Amino acid sequence: MSVPPLLSLAGVSVSFGSPADGHEVLSEISFDVPDGEFLCIVGPSGCGKTTLVRLLAGLLAPSGGQILFQGRPLAGTSRDRAIVFQDYSKALLPWRTVAGNIALSLEACGIAEPERSERIGALLAKMRLEPAAARFPSQLSGGMQQRVQIARSLAQQPKLLLMDEPFGALDAITRQDLQDEIARLVAENRTTVVFITHDLEEAIYLGDRVIVLAAEPGRIAEMIEVGIPRPRDQLETREDRRFLEHRHRLFGLLQGH
Amino acid sequence: MKRVLRGALIPALVFLLWEAGSRADLLPMDTLSRPSDIAVALAGGFVDGSILLATWQTVQAALSGFAIAAAAGILVGAILGLSPPIERTVGPSIEALRPIPAVALTPLTLLLFGFGLRMEAGVVAFACVWPILLVTVAAVRGIEPRLLEVAQILRLGFAARLRKIILPAALGRIVVGLRVALSISLIVAVTVEILMNPRGLGYGMIIASQSLKPDLMYAQLLWLGFLGWGLNAALTRAFGSWHGAFGPGVRP
Numbered sequence: 001m002s003v004p005p006l007l008s009l010a011g012v013s014v015s016f017g018s019p020a021d022g023h024e025v026l027s028e029i030s031f032d033v034p035d036g037e038f039l040c041i042v043g044p045s046g047c048g049k050t051t052l053v054r055l056l057a058g059l060l061a062p063s064g065g066q067i068l069f070q071g072r073p074l075a076g077t078s079r080d081r082a083i084v085f086q087d088y089s090k091a092l093l094p095w096r097t098v099a100g101n102i103a104l105s106l107e108a109c110g111i112a113e114p115e116r117s118e119r120i121g122a123l124l125a126k127m128r129l130e131p132a133a134a135r136f137p138s139q140l141s142g143g144m145q146q147r148v149q150i151a152r153s154l155a156q157q158p159k160l161l162l163m164d165e166p167f168g169a170l171d172a173i174t175r176q177d178l179q180d181e182i183a184r185l186v187a188e189n190r191t192t193v194v195f196i197t198h199d200l201e202e203a204i205y206l207g208d209r210v211i212v213l214a215a216e217p218g219r220i221a222e223m224i225e226v227g228i229p230r231p232r233d234q235l236e237t238r239e240d241r242r243f244l245e246h247r248h249r250l251f252g253l254l255q256g257h
Numbered sequence: 258m259k260r261v262l263r264g265a266l267i268p269a270l271v272f273l274l275w276e277a278g279s280r281a282d283l284l285p286m287d288t289l290s291r292p293s294d295i296a297v298a299l300a301g302g303f304v305d306g307s308i309l310l311a312t313w314q315t316v317q318a319a320l321s322g323f324a325i326a327a328a329a330g331i332l333v334g335a336i337l338g339l340s341p342p343i344e345r346t347v348g349p350s351i352e353a354l355r356p357i358p359a360v361a362l363t364p365l366t367l368l369l370f371g372f373g374l375r376m377e378a379g380v381v382a383f384a385c386v387w388p389i390l391l392v393t394v395a396a397v398r399g400i401e402p403r404l405l406e407v408a409q410i411l412r413l414g415f416a417a418r419l420r421k422i423i424l425p426a427a428l429g430r431i432v433v434g435l436r437v438a439l440s441i442s443l444i445v446a447v448t449v450e451i452l453m454n455p456r457g458l459g460y461g462m463i464i465a466s467q468s469l470k471p472d473l474m475y476a477q478l479l480w481l482g483f484l485g486w487g488l489n490a491a492l493t494r495a496f497g498s499w500h501g502a503f504g505p506g507v508r509p
Binding site (some may be wrong): 077079083156 | 401403404406407409410411412413417419422425426
């Protein structure tokens with residue numbers, strides 16, 4: 001008697017355009033995500049990564065196959081599945097402060113004062129945003145804005161956290177900070193994560209498991225268990241024998257051609 | 258303060274030359290009253306209350322019409338902006354109605370409402386609704402799609418989406434339509450008064466002109482200009498502080 005996976009995809013495909021001459025973006029995608037896993041999906045541009053994350057969020061319906069979430073067919077969006085977009089500046093409400101942006105999730109979840117303020121305070125502390133609470137997104141650096149978006153996503157207490165290339169637009173140092181931060185938060189909350197990236201090293205560094213997608217049409221090329229113990233370290237993990245082996249093995253798959 | 262003084266330089270100079278010109282009999286007194294006579298007429302109008310009453314009547318009609326147009330324009334505009342199928346159905350009718358000159362509806366509103374506030378406000382509302390409606394449709398369509406996806410992920414209902422996402426995101430551009438409409442409202446109100454509605458500053462000016470009192474006519478004209486400037490300044494001020502909600506240096 002095994003526990004059913006939190007998320008399960010079976011033969012999922014997505015085509016745009018008419019059935020006859022439609023363009024197939026994703027083809028025959030099947031994988032399970034057990035509760036508590038950190039799954040990274042890496043692939044070259046044009047492999048349908050973003051389409052996949054939109055499917056999982058419920059913003060898009062598959063053309064074929066089935067997606068089960070908690071054992072039930074996934075239909076439409078749900079507050080159980082949060083999403084962190086890459087373009088943080090477009091995803092935050094510019095007319096609300098940092099605290100106000102986090103409050104949006106809590107308002108949507110129907111959480112009233114004084115609990116709302118308490119939870120905002122806890123999230124601000126957790127994401128190290130306390131000094132910025134009363135500031136507007138436009139007054140913050142990219143890294144800080146992305147922290148706000150992550151805080152807003154965590155505020156809805158999702159069972160599944162979807163992250164669509166969340167650190168793709170950040171500089172290398174900020175990216176490493178946020179990688180460690182998200183790994184710590186996820187370990188604390190035991191949140192299940194599907195993390196999309198085009199950065200192979202980021203995928204191996206963060207993931208329990210890495211799925212490599214191939215392009216045209218987007219399909220699963222390879223799936224590996226990372227098997228490096230946590231907590232991981234930006235220096236040592238990246239020099240770990242297993243890290244380098246994975247990197248060597250998967251590198252060729254991402255070259256396209 | 259220095260800027261205000263600098264800006265007042267040219268009008269002061271014009272009035273000074275005007276006064277001097279008419280005292281030297283260089284200007285025709287029957288059409289160009291002396292500024293000093295105009296000032297006396299204006300003061301007289303304030304003292305006997307006639308200008309204040311006329312101002313109240315004009316502003317009341319302009320603002321009532323404007324308020325009706327703003328409510329209808331923003332609501333309908335938001336619906337049309339959110340739903341392309343509805344827009345495709347209603348859009349052609351709007352395009353058919355919009356070119357009708359608002360003032361041409363004066364005889365119709367007279368039949369409907371008779372002389373008075375309601376006919377004037379009706380014409381003003383018809384004139385003001387279009388810029389607000391069109392700007393709102395464009396503003397709602399121009400909202401960052403990401404924000405609508407955030408609303409979808411959080412499963413906000415229609416009312417919450419409108420209040421928390423759509424209106425705040427679109428308001429910066431809707432304000433542009435409101436400002437255009439506000440200046441139109443005063444123009445149309447005065448025009449309707451000059452055409453046929455026996456109330457307000459427009460009617461007052463016609464009466465002054467027909468009874469050969471150019472000083473009183475000029476007094477009301479100047480007062481009307483000041484009124485338009487004041488209305489616009491009030492609106493800029495009201496929404497200037499609202500813009501501030503975006504933080505410094507950010508304009509939606």
